[in-house]
Amino acid sequence: MAKFIFKGGVHIPNPYPVEKPEIKQVPPPKQAVLLLQQRVGGEAKPCVEIGEHVLTGQIIAQTTGNFPTNVHASISGIISAIEKRPIPHPSGINAMCIVIDSDGKDEWVKIEKCDKEFLNCSAQEIVQKIREAGIVGMGGAGFPTHAKIDNAQGAHTLIINATECEPGIMCDDSLIQEYPREIIRGIEVLMHACGAKKVIVAIEDDKQEAFNSLLMYSFNDRISVEQIPTKYTSGAEKLLIKALLGIEIPSGAYASDHGILCQNVGTVKAIYDAVIDNRPLISRVVTVTGSGVRKPRNYEARLGTSFASVVECSEPNENQHQIRMGGMMMGVDIPNAQYSICKITNCIFVNNEEPKPVVKECIRCSSCVSVCPANLLPQQLYWHAKSENIEKALEYNLMDCIECGCCNYVCPSNIPLSEYFSFAKALDRKLKREEQKTDQSRERFEFREYRLERNKKERAEMMAAKKKALKEKMAKDKDKDQSQKDKIAAAMARVKKTKEDNA
Amino acid sequence: MMESVVIFSILTLVLGLVLGYAALRFKVKGNPLVDQIDAILPQTQCGQCNFPGCRPYAEALAKGEAQINQCPPGGQEGVDALAELLDLEVLELNAEHGETKPDHVVYVDEKLCIGCTLCIQACPVDAFVGSSKVMTTVIARECTGCDLCIPVCPVDCIYVRELKPTLGTYVPDLQGIPHG
Amino acid sequence: MHSTGLNTNQIMRQVIYALILGVSASYVFFGWGIIVQILLGVVSALLVESVIVTMRGRNAFDSLSDGSAVLTAILLAVSIPAIAPWWVVVVGVAFAIIFGKQLYGGLGNNPFNPAMLGYAFLLISYPLQMTTWPVDFLSASQAIDVIFNTVSFDGLSGATRLDEVKTSLSLGSELSTLQIHSTSQAWINAGFLFGGVYLLIRKVIFWQVPVALLSGLIIMALLISAFDSQQHLPVQNHLMLGGTMLAAFFIATDPVSASTTPKGKLVYGFLIGVLIVIIRVYGGYPDGVAFAVLLMNMTVPLIDYYTQPKAFGRS
Numbered sequence: 001m002a003k004f005i006f007k008g009g010v011h012i013p014n015p016y017p018v019e020k021p022e023i024k025q026v027p028p029p030k031q032a033v034l035l036l037q038q039r040v041g042g043e044a045k046p047c048v049e050i051g052e053h054v055l056t057g058q059i060i061a062q063t064t065g066n067f068p069t070n071v072h073a074s075i076s077g078i079i080s081a082i083e084k085r086p087i088p089h090p091s092g093i094n095a096m097c098i099v100i101d102s103d104g105k106d107e108w109v110k111i112e113k114c115d116k117e118f119l120n121c122s123a124q125e126i127v128q129k130i131r132e133a134g135i136v137g138m139g140g141a142g143f144p145t146h147a148k149i150d151n152a153q154g155a156h157t158l159i160i161n162a163t164e165c166e167p168g169i170m171c172d173d174s175l176i177q178e179y180p181r182e183i184i185r186g187i188e189v190l191m192h193a194c195g196a197k198k199v200i201v202a203i204e205d206d207k208q209e210a211f212n213s214l215l216m217y218s219f220n221d222r223i224s225v226e227q228i229p230t231k232y233t234s235g236a237e238k239l240l241i242k243a244l245l246g247i248e249i250p251s252g253a254y255a256s257d258h259g260i261l262c263q264n265v266g267t268v269k270a271i272y273d274a275v276i277d278n279r280p281l282i283s284r285v286v287t288v289t290g291s292g293v294r295k296p297r298n299y300e301a302r303l304g305t306s307f308a309s310v311v312e313c314s315e316p317n318e319n320q321h322q323i324r325m326g327g328m329m330m331g332v333d334i335p336n337a338q339y340s341i342c343k344i345t346n347c348i349f350v351n352n353e354e355p356k357p358v359v360k361e362c363i364r365c366s367s368c369v370s371v372c373p374a375n376l377l378p379q380q381l382y383w384h385a386k387s388e389n390i391e392k393a394l395e396y397n398l399m400d401c402i403e404c405g406c407c408n409y410v411c412p413s414n415i416p417l418s419e420y421f422s423f424a425k426a427l428d429r430k431l432k433r434e435e436q437k438t439d440q441s442r443e444r445f446e447f448r449e450y451r452l453e454r455n456k457k458e459r460a461e462m463m464a465a466k467k468k469a470l471k472e473k474m475a476k477d478k479d480k481d482q483s484q485k486d487k488i489a490a491a492m493a494r495v496k497k498t499k500e501d502n503a
Numbered sequence: 504m505m506e507s508v509v510i511f512s513i514l515t516l517v518l519g520l521v522l523g524y525a526a527l528r529f530k531v532k533g534n535p536l537v538d539q540i541d542a543i544l545p546q547t548q549c550g551q552c553n554f555p556g557c558r559p560y561a562e563a564l565a566k567g568e569a570q571i572n573q574c575p576p577g578g579q580e581g582v583d584a585l586a587e588l589l590d591l592e593v594l595e596l597n598a599e600h601g602e603t604k605p606d607h608v609v610y611v612d613e614k615l616c617i618g619c620t621l622c623i624q625a626c627p628v629d630a631f632v633g634s635s636k637v638m639t640t641v642i643a644r645e646c647t648g649c650d651l652c653i654p655v656c657p658v659d660c661i662y663v664r665e666l667k668p669t670l671g672t673y674v675p676d677l678q679g680i681p682h683g
Numbered sequence: 684m685h686s687t688g689l690n691t692n693q694i695m696r697q698v699i700y701a702l703i704l705g706v707s708a709s710y711v712f713f714g715w716g717i718i719v720q721i722l723l724g725v726v727s728a729l730l731v732e733s734v735i736v737t738m739r740g741r742n743a744f745d746s747l748s749d750g751s752a753v754l755t756a757i758l759l760a761v762s763i764p765a766i767a768p769w770w771v772v773v774v775g776v777a778f779a780i781i782f783g784k785q786l787y788g789g790l791g792n793n794p795f796n797p798a799m800l801g802y803a804f805l806l807i808s809y810p811l812q813m814t815t816w817p818v819d820f821l822s823a824s825q826a827i828d829v830i831f832n833t834v835s836f837d838g839l840s841g842a843t844r845l846d847e848v849k850t851s852l853s854l855g856s857e858l859s860t861l862q863i864h865s866t867s868q869a870w871i872n873a874g875f876l877f878g879g880v881y882l883l884i885r886k887v888i889f890w891q892v893p894v895a896l897l898s899g900l901i902i903m904a905l906l907i908s909a910f911d912s913q914q915h916l917p918v919q920n921h922l923m924l925g926g927t928m929l930a931a932f933f934i935a936t937d938p939v940s941a942s943t944t945p946k947g948k949l950v951y952g953f954l955i956g957v958l959i960v961i962i963r964v965y966g967g968y969p970d971g972v973a974f975a976v977l978l979m980n981m982t983v984p985l986i987d988y989y990t991q992p993k994a995f996g997r998s
Contacts, residue, residue: 006995010686037670091673167684238996251996328684359681360691360749361791365938366889367688369945374995379943380987388677397994409684412691419680426674433672441546441647444628445556451629 004243008373009231010406012167015328016289016296020209021174023285023298026313028056028075028106032304033085033340036061036071036096038142043096044068052079055109057280059132060098069144069343070134074282074302077102088325088332088339097340100304111278118189118275123153126193126275133274134281134343138266139172139235140326142344145267149194152256158196159244160187162203162210162265163228163235166327169347171285172265174298176203176210179269180217186272187223194261199223200244201265204230232329233373233404237262251400266346286341288314292321292350301341307348308337316350324349329405360413368407368417374400378407378417385424390431393424401425536565543584547576548627549649551601556627570594575601576648606666608646609653613638615660622652622661689887695750697887698933702757705874705929709765712867714821716765719830720772721757727773728756728780735785751790755779758798758933762926762973763805764816766829771812775801795980796940802973814969816843844868845925846969848916863920872928879932888936891948896931897922899956907964915964925970930959934972940980947983947990955979 037043044061054060054073061071080101084094118126131146139161164172176183187199199220203211205227214225228234228243238249241260249255255262263271266285273279282303289296293314301310307323324331325339327347337348368378376397384393398421407417540561547557552573554560563569564585571585572594579596586593596603611622618636623629630646633639641661653661668674689697709717732752733743746752756776763772779801787793806813818841821829842850844865851861882888904918921927926934935941935955942951955975962971 012684012686015684089670089673090675091668091670093668093670093673095670248998249996251994253996356681357685357690358745361789363691363694363791363938364941364943365694366943366945366948369943369992370889375992376994377944377991386677386682396991397997400994400996410686410688412689412694414685414690415682416680419675420677423675423677423680430672430674437647438542438544438546440645441548441628442541442557444630444645445546445548446558448627448629449556 004246005229005231006233006239006242006373007375008371008406009233010371010409011230012232012329012409014167014170014206016168016291018170018296021170021177021298023171023174023178023300024313026299026301026305026310028102028302029305029309030102031080031306032073032075032077032100032102032302033306034060034071034074034098034100034304035087035340035342036068036098038069038136038144038343044071046082046098048079048098050079050082053077053103054079054100055107057109057111057282059280060100069136069146070132070280071098072134072280072282073100074304075100075102076105076107086339087342088334088345090332114276114278119192121192123193123195126189129275129278130193130271132280133270135267135270135274136281136343137264138270138284138343138346139264140330140344140346141264145263145271148256148263149190149261151254152194152259152261154259155194155196155256155261156198156259157245157261158187158191158194158199159240159260159262160199160201160265160268161235161237161240161262162201162207162214163240164207165204165230165232165235166329166347167232168289168349169287169327170289171287171298171346173207173210175266175269175285176207177213180213182272182276183265183268184214184217184220184223185276186268186270188220189271189275190261190263190268191222196261197222201225202228202235202240202244204228204234206230233402233406236373236402236404239373251397281343284341284343284345286310286345287347288350289347290321290324290350291352292316292319303342304340306338306340307334310341311337311348311350314350317352320353322351322353324351329409330403357414359415362411362413362415365412367410367412371406371410373404373406374402376401378421381424382415382417382420385420388427390424390428394428398424398428537561539588540564540585543577543581543588544574545576545581545647547647547649549576549647549651550627551575553600564589570597572597573600575603578603604648607648607663608643608666609641609648609650609661610643610664611640612660612662613640615658617658619657621655621657625651625655627651689885692749694887695754697885698882699750699754699757701878701882701887702761702875702933704878705871706761708867708870708874709761712820712870713765713817714819715823715826716817716821716830717761719823719826720760720763720765720767723769723830724756724760724772724776725753727776728752731777731780732785735781736789739785739789741789746789749790752780752784755784755797755801758929759801761929762798762802763813766815766817766821766826767812769830771805771809775805778804791939793939794983796934796937796976798937799934799973799976799980803977806968806973814842814846816841843925843969845963849963849969858915863916865924868925869923872923872925875928875932879928882932882936888932889945889948891945892936892941892952893931895949895952896935896956896959897927899953900927900931900960901956903957903960907960921960921963925963926972927959930955930972930976935976935979940976940983942983942986942990944987944990944992946992947986950986950990951979951983954982 044063046061048054048060054076056073056076058073059070060073063070077100079098081099085097087095127146127149130149135145137143137145162172162176191199199222201214201223203225211225211227218225226244233239234243237255241255241262242248247258249258270281283300284303285298285300287298288311293311293316295314297314299310299313323334323337325334325345325348326332328349331349362379362382364379366379372378380396381393381398384396401421403418403421405418411417541558544557544561552560554563560569564571571589571591572582574581575596582596583593616638618633618638620633620635622639623631623633627649628645628647630642631639632642706717729747729752732747736743736746759775759779760772763775779797783795783797783800784793848861848863852858879893883890900921901918904921908915908917935952942948958975958978959971962968962974
């Protein structure tokens with residue numbers, strides 16, 4: 001059992017439990033809208049053109065940098081558009097997407113079976129394969145997996161995050177129950193890729209069947225499966241590390257700096273597919289649940305499938321719905337179901353529309369302080385964020401906030417505290433950007449002034465030097481002139497004398 | 504009676520000396536005022552304030568020879584910040600100096616450029632790359648949006664591009680968050 | 684998603700319900716006076732708050748529906764003598780709501796406990812009315828007569844037990860000769876104690892402030908009486924006389940004016956308890972609850988600053 005139980009966090013029972021979480025396969029969609037940008041970072045560049053025919057698994061957008069990841073076609077068909085489409089983000093900003101119209105055949109690109117046993121591949125080769133497959137953190141964070149593994153080379157412990165602590169989401173639970181063998185294999189690949197000597201698979205104690213399946217298939221004595229108490233935010237990386245190993249990663253540092261690599265169990269399955277089966281990331285398991293659907297279930301859907309078609313399979317009722325991508329605590333409210341599944345869509349919540357609770361004034365009750373898993377003072381952060389006093393908010397450790405939403409959950413005045421914190425963080429980034437830009441502009445302006453001054457001075461010096469040289473030349477010429485005149489006068493005198501002599 | 508007068512006079516003297524000493528000994532070494540004002544100004548270097556750059560305007564403000572509401576790129580927020588720093592009354596942005604335009608950069612339509620270099624000479628932060636009879640272009644990252652280059656171009660090939668928020672630069676609207 | 688716990692309106696209502704036991708005990712001993720004061724206070728609170736909130740340009744109904752004005756009025760009405768003239772509670776409540784709450788921006792923004800601010804104002808401005816307490820049961824008609832017509836019923840009013848003891852001790856009497864126990868006060872305090880425990884069980888208030896306050900009070904009382912047990916009340920009387928239990932569970936626990944960090948709450952409560960005893964023994968007023976609370980309200984920002992919990996990852 002875990003050594004450390006963090007203070008704070010909330011116990012939220014699963015609001016829509018199911019008898020047995022199973023995965024239903026959703027047929028490939030008629031149209032796939034594939035997002036080219038995952039997390040905040042650059043975009044992958046399309047390497048196909050409109051009208052081109054692509055096969056399932058073919059790479060359609062590539063990247064050279066570390067952050068954006070490769071994108072592969074999730075169905076076979078014709079590229080019908082490469083344009084900006086709305087994405088499920090609170091800003092409502094559109095981002096570049098590639099749209100494929102299916103040809104109905106779902107023809108796969110030729111898969112070359114790996115002839116080398118993965119243990120004979122070097123760690124670099126495995127990371128390269130993961131990179132080419134375009135794998136990102138499947139728990140919802142979306143961090144490029146190859147970059148994370150690269151940073152964690154030489155790690156001593158690998159932690160597999162199978163906690164799935166956000167209530168209502170069950171995709172990881174079902175994944176473990178249906179593919180335990182593949183997951184254990186994927187863990188071994190990952191172990192080899194990062195060089196870890198020990199693996200701990202962390203799972204919440206309310207997922208007994210998943211725990212048993214893993215135990216049944218794990219014969220590697222370097223892999224241990226541990227249960228941790230069920231509490232929301234037990235799956236937050238730093239808190240999990242403290243729970244399992246007793247190490248508190250300092251604020252601002254990464255787990256990889258301390259020799260620990262943490263990966264979600266869905267990512268591990270994707271790694272198995274990529275390294276063992278050579279299949280790129282083109283589908284994922286999505287939970288559809290909520291008060292607005294009659295059959296909450298998990299679906300394995302191709303990336304780019306529209307939310308609406310997946311939600312249909314769960315038999316939504318006739319009420320007006322409020323849709324949310326992600327979990328109930330950390331998800332994003334979206335206005336309709338016209339978005340498509342991307343690599344980080346782990347859950348779609350479809351709830352009956354309810355009137356929003358009335359927001360009242362903060363009464364400083366400190367319920368938020370008692371549930372904050374990061375030991376912050378959400379109340380103080382709220383006051384300072386609201387008055388846009390970012391400096392003060394940073395003093396109260398704004399940057400350590402993991403935006404888990406526990407404070408929103410308990411606030412008796414229904415204040416959406418974590419929205420204020422997202423705002424404060426975005427404002428801080430903006431102020432830092434602006435400061436950098438103004439410093440740069442000021443420098444360039446001052447240099448330009450200096451440059452113009454310098455040019456003027458150089459010109460003046462050059463003119464002065466030229467003048468001096470001209471003056472000297474003129475003086476020299478004057479002398480020459482005089483000697484010339486003397487010669488002429490002398491010659492004329494000689495001529496005159498000769499004339500006189502001859503007369 | 505005399506005693507209380509004497510006592511209070513001595514007390515005043517002593518406390519006055521203590522305060523004076525403390526004011527000297529614990530003096531906070533702050534930036535000179537001009538630097539502080541310059542830090543608030545947006546460094547667009549456009550000259551709309553009627554001064555040849557942000558620093559001359561800051562110097563004039565420090566001397567009290569200019570009003571705080573002459574800078575359109577700083578917007579009303581800039582005026583408010585200057586009012587707070589200089590302990591002056593908050594004024595409304597003076598529309599005579601121009602209006603606050605949304606964040607933008609300029610770009611050159613290279614097909615039309617004739618290489619006259621007038622824009623290069625006009626730019627206060629050297630954001631142009633080009634030379635005589637050679638095509639010119641703008642380094643967008645350095646452009647401050649001062650627009651001094653637009654009127655001098657003889658073929659009108661410089662245009663404005665507004666900077667739209669991206670996923671990385673998006674700031675949620677504070678007023679949009681539900682509040683009591 | 685939101686927890687099914689209490690929201691702000693419900694919290695205020697629960698506190699009002701928890702006061703019922705203590706108020707009933709007061710009624711049993713002293714009759715209808717307290718009921719009339721409460722009614723007067725609540726009506727004036729509602730009136731004053733709606734006028735001021737409308738003047739501030741906001742919705743009066745929203746502001747009144749959270750019950751905080753009513754709670755302030757009840758707490759003040761319970762703290763003043765039950766036979767005080769009607770204008771005492773009206774002026775006190777008006778002062779509390781205007782200067783103690785709305786001036787700072789309404790609910791959640793006031794640094795001082797509004798009820799205690801009103802009480803302190805009344806105590807300083809109308810010392811005679813604020814120190815004349817009922818000594819016997821008053822019927823409804825008697826209560827209304829006294830409160831509205833300011834007819835004084837000799838034999839029906841006097842000082843509190845704390846006040847009597849303090850005066851006698853200062854005149855030189857020995858503690859052992861004095862009647863220091865007061866049944867009525869003990870029952871009233873017990874009523875508020877049980878109400879407070881109910882609030883703790885329902886998680887309406889956090890345990891830190893009441894526990895710290897009572898500990899501070901007990902420790903200080905023990906210290907003082909250890910020095911001279913003849914001149915100072917023993918600790919159990921400090922607990923059961925005056926407004927101790929009301930302070931511990933209802934007044935010092937007001938979330939808006941109390942400290943916000945867990946450790947800070949302990950410091951805050953403890954020092955209030957200490958101050959209550961100090962003011963009672965060495966101060967000029969018989970009961971020190973109001974001033975102790977107001978003094979500690981002033982120090983809350985300082986306490987909060989120095990008792991910040993260590994954020995995760997920064998130890």
